[in-house]
Amino acid sequence: MKKNITINLYGSLYAIDEDAYELLKRYEDNLRAYFSRQADGQEIADDIERRVADLFEELKAQGVEAITIEHVQDIITRLGKPEEMAGEAEDGAQEAFGGGEAAEGGGQPKKKFFRDPNDKMLGGVMSGFAHYFGGDPLVWRLLVVGLCLLSFGTTLLVYVVLWLLMPEARTAEDRLRMNGQRVTPENLAQTVVDESNAQGAQPAVERGGVNRLLSICMGILKVILYIIGAFFILGFALALLVTLGVACFGLAGFIVGGHALWNFGYDSTDLVQALPAGTQWAFWGLILAVVLVCVVPIYCFVHHLLHETHKVQPMSAAQRALWIVLWFLAIAGTIVAGTVLARNIDKIPFPPRAPEVEEVEWATDDEEMPADTCLFDIDSIDAAAAADVPDKVPSVNEEELKKVVTESVRKMVDVVIDQMEKE
Amino acid sequence: MRKGMLEYCILLLLRAEASYANDIIEKLKEAQLLVVEGTIYPLLTRLKNEGLLAYNWIESPRGAPRKYYTLTPKGSEWLVGLNAAWSELSNTVARLKDLKVTIPENENINL
Numbered sequence: 001m002k003k004n005i006t007i008n009l010y011g012s013l014y015a016i017d018e019d020a021y022e023l024l025k026r027y028e029d030n031l032r033a034y035f036s037r038q039a040d041g042q043e044i045a046d047d048i049e050r051r052v053a054d055l056f057e058e059l060k061a062q063g064v065e066a067i068t069i070e071h072v073q074d075i076i077t078r079l080g081k082p083e084e085m086a087g088e089a090e091d092g093a094q095e096a097f098g099g100g101e102a103a104e105g106g107g108q109p110k111k112k113f114f115r116d117p118n119d120k121m122l123g124g125v126m127s128g129f130a131h132y133f134g135g136d137p138l139v140w141r142l143l144v145v146g147l148c149l150l151s152f153g154t155t156l157l158v159y160v161v162l163w164l165l166m167p168e169a170r171t172a173e174d175r176l177r178m179n180g181q182r183v184t185p186e187n188l189a190q191t192v193v194d195e196s197n198a199q200g201a202q203p204a205v206e207r208g209g210v211n212r213l214l215s216i217c218m219g220i221l222k223v224i225l226y227i228i229g230a231f232f233i234l235g236f237a238l239a240l241l242v243t244l245g246v247a248c249f250g251l252a253g254f255i256v257g258g259h260a261l262w263n264f265g266y267d268s269t270d271l272v273q274a275l276p277a278g279t280q281w282a283f284w285g286l287i288l289a290v291v292l293v294c295v296v297p298i299y300c301f302v303h304h305l306l307h308e309t310h311k312v313q314p315m316s317a318a319q320r321a322l323w324i325v326l327w328f329l330a331i332a333g334t335i336v337a338g339t340v341l342a343r344n345i346d347k348i349p350f351p352p353r354a355p356e357v358e359e360v361e362w363a364t365d366d367e368e369m370p371a372d373t374c375l376f377d378i379d380s381i382d383a384a385a386a387a388d389v390p391d392k393v394p395s396v397n398e399e400e401l402k403k404v405v406t407e408s409v410r411k412m413v414d415v416v417i418d419q420m421e422k423e
Numbered sequence: 424m425r426k427g428m429l430e431y432c433i434l435l436l437l438r439a440e441a442s443y444a445n446d447i448i449e450k451l452k453e454a455q456l457l458v459v460e461g462t463i464y465p466l467l468t469r470l471k472n473e474g475l476l477a478y479n480w481i482e483s484p485r486g487a488p489r490k491y492y493t494l495t496p497k498g499s500e501w502l503v504g505l506n507a508a509w510s511e512l513s514n515t516v517a518r519l520k521d522l523k524v525t526i527p528e529n530e531n532i533n534l
Contacts, residue, residue, distance in 0.1 A: 084461065
């Protein structure tokens with residue numbers, strides 16, 4: 001006796017056994033996960049689902065009342081596993097961390113590094129290690145926790161990098177590879193059936209004692225890591241904005257500052273040129289590195305979101321490694337360029353400031369004009385203002401001024417008289 | 424190699440009439456060209472994306488509406504080219520086969 005459910009496929013209803021449904025569901029999830037790695041994967045998976053509906057329709061026409069697990073197994077064998085559909089297995093459509101495709105013929109295929117989503121505390125990295133190197137995941141976990149404590153948490157960084165690098169075993173094929181089993185239709189169907197049975201019965205791994213404690217700790221750690229991650233992303237977004245802002249201000253500063261320097265007879269409008277020879281790269285290097293430090297995680301995060309919503313293919317292990325390396329290089333670059341720049345910025349050879357002029361003027365305003373000097377005679381102040389040379393104030397007196405004025409008037413009159421005589 | 428063959432055969436089948444994927448599967452299975460049925464869906468999608476095929480939705484008496492694939496003008500052009508390439512290839516193979524008759528021990532290598 002089996003429980004039976006009704007499913008709706010493109011508007012037609014089919015009665016199907018519960019275990020058969022589980023198998024079908026697994027198969028379809030598998031297909032979708034596999035084809036999500038290529039463009040139009042959605043469409044391909046939909047087409048195949050339609051084909052399944054057609055085959056169900058045929059069964060119905062033959063008088064089959066309830067679809068059993070055998071029917072579904074037949075259909076799966078008929079349609080094939082995703083790798084077979086995608087064509088040659090050596091197509092290289094996917095690669096796992098740690099090497100190329102294992103040769104399909106002869107011998108036990110090589111195991112692959114995968115994170116195991118069915119047995120994970122944090123990211124499933126350690127269960128992946130256990131699958132690959134053997135041993136109990138618990139031992140690996142305790143080892144890493146121990147290392148983490150000994151190394152003051154640097155191991156956690158390594159863990160996170162591995163988490164980012166190792167692909168998750170999403171499909172039944174991945175899980176077979178993770179365990180070093182050959183991918184054949186029989187193995188595949190077996191895995192799918194086993195998993196659907198296991199899922200109904202109990203969690204994939206029973207957890208007691210130490211495992212439970214570890215699980216709770218890791219749950220907390222996971223939340224903390226996610227929060228840190230979120231802060232990182234936000235922080236980088238903010239830092240990027242600030243960098244852009246500073247770059248804009250910096251540019252404006254260069255233009256204004258360059259102009260001011262030019263006024264002082266300094267003929268370069270470019271501060272960078274003023275840095276000591278051999279350190280000018282640091283300026284542009286710093287800008288580039290800071291932008292990279294901000295942009296790389298944001299790009300990867302957006303890519304990840306798009307992948308989660310099946311809009312783009314996931315990055316290959318090589319791509320992920322490349323981004324991680326690039327990011328660390330950018331951080332190193334920021335530190336190096338920043339240090340060089342900080343050490344040299346004060347060595348910029350500003351021209352000796354001619355300036356004191358300005359300060360003297362301020363000084364006259366503040367100090368040499370006490371309240372009583374306001375009774376200065378108006379004439380001399382006006383004369384000083386006209387000449388714009390405060391030092392000459394005492395040397396100008398009325399007598400001289402009169403002499404100068406009368407002389408120039410006399411000259412003008414002479415000129416006019418000359419003109420008149422000529423005419 | 425096998426994939427290229429399948430693409431060629433799909434184009435050949437669609438030359439005559441618009442077909443539903445199931446019809447194509449039927450015919451390819453008759454010709455024993457198809458190991459698993461699922462293979463043709465990625466192929467059809469790719470050929471469609473390359474502009475060699477197009478499809479219309481046609482209501483079916485029961486169940487979901489069906490995609491009927493047809494050859495586009497570009498597909499027909501390609502088919503002409505493929506025909507030429509194929510006859511050249513089969514000529515070459517035929518010539519090589521004639522040669523092989525004289526050296527029987529090499530025959531099974533080229534099966």
